Amino acid sequence: MDNDQGLGRRRWQLAALLSAPMLWLGVAYLGALAVLLVSAFWTVNGFTGEVVREFSLQNFRTIVTEEVYRNVTLRSLGVAVAVTAICVVLALPMAFYMAKVASPRTRHWLVIAILTPLWASYLVKAYAWRVLLANDGPLDSLIGTPGYGLFAVVIVLSYLWLPYMILPIYAGLERLPDSLLEASADLGARGGRTFRGVVLPILVPSIFAGSIFTFSLSLGDYITVQIVGGKSQLIGNLVYANVGAANNLPFAAAIACVPVLIMVVYLTAVRRSGALEEL
């Protein structure tokens, strides 16, 4: 009896402790997602501009059938994949140098150097690149500028999200004992072979963890695209245009479901690699 009371009390305490975060999760995250999903099935009256709260698949039909939306989706996917690939290629040697080569003192400064750009405003960094990439800008006078466009978007997004790739890979390498690298060399493997045979496979979860950031952040971005993208549009721009200029919130919600769907598919695939335990 006494025991039961104690147990009941402890349950109450646990419930009280968890209620605030659960409320936050429920309202702020799941609630917002639910509203997004529900409103994606509404439509807008073409004459009055008012939202019609009736279930309709019209928005999704438009997205699937009209070629422009398919192109924008594929383009966004391509940009996200390219940004992620560039970040992996750049982050691997940098993280390796930080974790395994640099002295503890240098390592300390390098970690700070990686983190510092994250404190600067996203807008400032994007505009800095707009200046860099401008015709007659600093880059142009040095090696020539690619100009504003998709290529510029990929470069700037890679620059912006690189720390999110370096940090998980760095953390993964820190946990990798040096003796594994020595054992591989001891068994006759040169550097490249050790990298492919030991380092890379062990880092796969870390790389996936980083790619979740670079991929999802690239997929949803619209500001960089506006600043350095020239005429090209990505999914984010369509959402933005439908929220603002077109004033078609239900259609914006439906478009926003596309990256959400892509991320769900991606996360499900990544989950099988064990990368989610790395986060």
Added chain:
Amino acid sequence: MSVPAIALAGLRKSFGPVEAVAGIDLEIADGEFFSMLGPSGSGKTTVLRMIAGFERPTAGTVALSGRDVTELAPYERDVNTVFQDYALFPHLSVLENVEYGLKVRKVPRKERRARAEEALESVRLPGFGGRKPSAMSGGQRQRVALARALVNRPKVLLLDEPLGALDLKLREQMQVELKQIQRDVGITFVFVTHDQDEALTMSDRVAVFDAGRIAQVGTPEEVYEHPATPFVAGFVGTSNLLSGSAAHQILGREGTFSVRPEKIALAEEGAPGTVAEVIYAGPVTRYLVDLDAGARMVVMEQNRRTGKSHRGERVRLTWQAEHVIEIGANHAS
């Protein structure tokens, strides 16, 4: 003597201002079970790592079977290492771990499989190939590490405190097995340990390390019975040092001498003293005796007699003259 499996000449290694290895000259014969014994920080592991190629010497040379390998990378040397933490690849199965070295050397798949399974059998882990290292116990991982090194049939196997992480029973069992495996495969084993029992039981020869130098090299018996320095006498077994006036009064000789605890008996006559401590340890009892002449002696007695001496009791200690070791006497040169 034929060409030694390992020859170290004038070997030194400094880490910044710290000299970890301060001049080592050593030859290890083919097929020898050689131990490097010493306290932590005495440089034994650094020497092993220089033989393997993980550290580059500050000065001196490393030669394997007569070939100077000082400048060669680890993957260019015909040695394999069993690491203290085993260093098994966590993403590979046990069999893939064992195969790794063969795969790197492009041994055909079929032969690779056969040799890896044979190696697992030789360390008594047949049928474990499909497991992940994380699903195995410490002792099993240790054997996998051993198989992974042995499968390459190196000329020399380096073992860096491989038994350090095992519990006592398993360690004793592995000591016997290691010795057997070494006899079976007939390759040179270089075994680093800080455990004197381990070094004495397993080795053909032992090098005792002290502060980056080798204090003595010899068979376990030589090192134990005729320690070259007070350090060796103290580190290998318990030493009862008699020097100065105590040596003069009791032995009537000048110098530094040692008598092993098991060689001393509590008796009716001999050097008088007082029992300071009695330590019962199952099969034996250890007595700490403060001699009147001014030295503390440890006496180890088998628990055969019924009577027992107590703390504060007056006793006399005797030993046979041949058991008095003059330290450094055999190595006066």
